[in-house]
Amino acid sequence: MGPVRIVIVDDDALVRSALRLMLDGADGIEVVAEAGDGAEVPDVLAAHPADVVLMDLRMPRTDGIAATREMRRRRDSPAVVVLTTFDTQAEVEGALAAGAAGYLLKDAPPQRIAAAVKAAAAGEPVLAPQVARQLMDAAAASGSARERARAALATLTPRERDVAEGIGRGESNAQIGRELHLSVPTVKAYASSVLDKLDLDSRTQVALLVQQAR
Template sequence: MDRQQDPVRVVIVDDDQLVRMALRLVIDGEPDLTVIAEAADGDAAITVVDEHRPDVVLMDVRMPGRDGLSATRELLTRPVPPRVLMLTTFDSDDLVLGALQAGALGFVLKDTRPSQILDAVRTVAEGNPVLSAAAATRVIAAATAPHSPHARNTTREAARERLSALTERELDTARAIADGLDNPDIAQQLHISVATVKAHTSSLFAKLAVHNRVQIALLVRDAEQ
């Protein structure tokens, strides 16, 4: 994203008013970011996002009434969905995986330094995934645990069936994404152009019915367990 253009438009969703105020102060202090609205629960978040159409939603996971995971799932069914960054004090395996499976692009703990939260918002706004170090560790551990809820709910066979719809080159691209490579690195590894990598990635989103590269990576990991 060219930060000389309009600032990234952010909606903050959290049931704690003090948290919302603190996040607004931090975000509005940056010239390339602006908070356009707030919401205190998942239902209000859906209403606010539909009204304001933000670029990024900072979404709390646990809130009274409709939680952040449920709200995220619904928001990502929109024709032009926002990019969602989950922000919470909780960091259990189920929450991290649940947020990513819901379609969130990132997961950051509330005790993360303000500068890192700002960087995470910018990264997600550009369509790239971001995980705090603690969240990344938990995703890897949970995705490879033989008896984890993730392994029970998303079986190896189901993942392999979904991947079977891919061409050989698309599958190579999916595996490279799962290895954490960016588009230029994938292009170099597969001896193709960056434009071709982007085309394969768009095809992966459509064929696998996923919203982001993190979900592609988790699906590949499931298939290779």
């Protein structure tokens, strides 16, 4: 396996330079390109295929949510990890609904950002602790959301539900496989079936649905 290829999208050139300096020096990560606005992302990815896009939210022409939504419509699009200074509920929910695999704040330590990039490339959800708590609190406050989440999960087979619960705990395919005595390819197949049945775009969305159902 080669390094995780990432594209950094941020309208602040100093932020892009700092992230490149930080992440290019991390083991197993290669920064292949940068973009200064969400509108540039399609052309940048066409020229520089990537595994993960590190996406800012507030940009002058096309914001990170719109850019993520457009990119995730493409087949085999890279995972998106939002990296921003903003954590309002509307922005968090908007980014995850658009298909982002993770949501981090810019005050996260370098090792946390590097670990998030690798996790997203492996298909694992990544949320800043304060963002995860915010979403859990919002879900707990909404009984109707809980009922909708439970109804959606009820459409899954027992084994699909087991896999969804593992995703909800933030476990990797390998961890889920060990717990359920399944091979990693079999877990991946169940995870894909869960996404299809629930009409979701990412494991992060599955994890949030599982949290909402509790």
